[in-house]
Amino acid sequence: DTGVSQDPRHKITKRGQNVTFRCDPISEHNRLYWYRQTLGQGPEFLTYFQNEAQLEKSRLLSDRFSAERPKGSFSTLEIQRTEQGDSAMYLCASSPSVGTSFYNEQFFGPGTRLTVL
Amino acid sequence: AQKVTQAQTEISVVEKEDVTLDCVYETRDTTYYLFWYKQPPSGELVFLIRRNSFDEQNEISGRYSWNFQKSTSSFNFTITASQVVDSAVYFCALSEAGRTQGGSEKLVFGKGTKLTVNP
Numbered sequence: 001d002t003g004v005s006q007d008p009r010h011k012i013t014k015r016g017q018n019v020t021f022r023c024d025p026i027s028e029h030n031r032l033y034w035y036r037q038t039l040g041q042g043p044e045f046l047t048y049f050q051n052e053a054q055l056e057k058s059r060l061l062s063d064r065f066s067a068e069r070p071k072g073s074f075s076t077l078e079i080q081r082t083e084q085g086d087s088a089m090y091l092c093a094s095s096p097s098v099g100t101s102f103y104n105e106q107f108f109g110p111g112t113r114l115t116v117l
Numbered sequence: 118a119q120k121v122t123q124a125q126t127e128i129s130v131v132e133k134e135d136v137t138l139d140c141v142y143e144t145r146d147t148t149y150y151l152f153w154y155k156q157p158p159s160g161e162l163v164f165l166i167r168r169n170s171f172d173e174q175n176e177i178s179g180r181y182s183w184n185f186q187k188s189t190s191s192f193n194f195t196i197t198a199s200q201v202v203d204s205a206v207y208f209c210a211l212s213e214a215g216r217t218q219g220g221s222e223k224l225v226f227g228k229g230t231k232l233t234v235n236p
Contacts, residue, residue: 042208042229043224045224045225093162
């Protein structure tokens with residue numbers, strides 16, 4: 001297993017366009033998280049899933065943002081009508097089930113850097 | 118509400134110097150977890166350590182050591198004999214104990230400390 005992967009690694013879009021990012025967690029990890037990181041800041045929590053259920057959403061996740069994890073494996077994060085303020089690194093992480101080793105640790109992917117022009 | 122404060126925005130040292138990165142946290146929970154992550158220039162967050170709130174033992178791993186003090190709500194990180202490869206942004210993070218069955222809760226990060234180790 002090679003870790004958490006994210007696609008694309010970089011995305012440049014024009015204001016008003018929709019974008020979708022994909023995250024593939026470590027195999028058999030039941031929890032999947034999305035964070036956003038802007039320049040000079042720490043990652044900020046957006047949402048997380050346990051299997052296919054979305055358990056929590058941050059107030060940062062406006063109506064223009066939607067995340068899915070339809071089969072409890074990969075996840076997508078869509079941003080509609082992008083704004084310049086959406087420019088950031090979008091990080092995905094996964095963690096294994098409780099009762100297994102490292103269940104409290106989150107393993108991060110390389111991120112998708114979004115630039116909105 | 119949970120909060121993590123890393124007061125040092127940037128630190129610059131010369132190779133082989135020791136350096137301590139400060140982390141102060143706030144939480145109302147009695148059970149929680151503290152973490153340190155490293156983010157090198159490549160951007161990927163690398164897990165360094167996890168501590169739970171019931172374990173105040175300090176930990177040493179090679180050149181890294183961590184000092185957890187509940188009395189001052191601090192979880193400081195020391196690198197001994199720093200090396201150029203230690204140059205990165207270091208984040209301290211906090212999570213609550215699991216409220217739902219299944220695993221890790223969300224992480225609350227500090228703003229990070231950028232460490233530059235000069236040769």
